[in-house]
Amino acid sequence: MPPLGDLYERVANGPAVPAGLPLVILLTGFTDAGSAVSGLIDYARDELDSAPIAIFSNDALLDYRARRPIVSFEEDHLTDYQPQRLELSLSRDALGQPFLLLAGYEPDFAWDAFSAAILRFADVLEVSTVTWVHAISMPVPHTRPIGTTVSGTREDLTAAHSVWRPHTQVPATAGHLLEYRFAAAGARISGFVLLIPHYLADTEYPAATIAAMDRIMTATGLVFTADDLREENREYIAKVDEQVEGNEELSRMVRGLEERYDAYMAGMSGGVVTPPLLEDADLPSADELAAELERYLASRPSPDDDKRGGGVPPSPLTE
Known part of the structure; x- marks a missing residue:
């Protein structure tokens, strides 16, 4: 496994980052029912003004055989190669408010080194809050609002928005590890688990992405538009x-x-x-x-x- 310094590359001439911005974490992978997170990543990359600060190394973090890159073939030759992306960016919401966005695939390897790197970025950049979202399939009806379980250190959000507070054990994700490390460091972090109807979990369910967007706006004060998604x-x-x-x-x-x-x-x-x-x-x-x-x-x-x-x-x- 490459050393920590090879996990990412700082972007040359990257944007200057103001101190005190919120950090939003969107990692696809094991828990992305309804394509809630991947849909929000697509929205962020297509609709938001973003400039990468650091690009993480696929060779260090990604299992290519589990999540293969996409190639395009035209008659007798290859025309495009699209690798997975995991980037830390300076982004701006619909009102131009800046925030930090860590978005892309969930790392397959080097979770401890990855989480340590993200915590260092957060410390150096003096982030104000950390918010992440993921989604799990649940036997709930699509005719009711999407509920959430809220974790982290922001008790106000937990009290107001957590509809289910279990005592259980579940397989961890890299997002869980990041929350655990941030909480141990005393950060203001909130994790939203979206409860997606189990019979729609394997589809691209627009309401799941809208719910993820809404929870991030609630936690950060950022503003996103979702007219196309709502239609x-x-x-x-x-x-x-x-x-x-x-x-x-x-x-x-x-x-x-x-x-x-x-x-x-x-x-x-x-x-x-x-x-x-x-x-x-x-x-x-x-x-x-x-x-x-x-x-x-x-x-x-x-x-x-x-x-x-x-x-x-x-x-x-x-x-």
């Missing part, structure tokens, strides 16, 4: 609803999810002890729902497994 989501949901309404079994299963969700949320607002948010009994599986939705959902494939929310583990709520 795309309206069309997406209309087609899903059409499939559900046309099948009585599907409708019955979704109603069951709605009842559990509503009972849980009512218990939270009433301050009473409630049963788990989701229970195994009569719970529709992702396969049962996805089979009925396949005709539509299959029309929304992603060329990259890393952008499909693939590999998401079973919900700890049902364990």
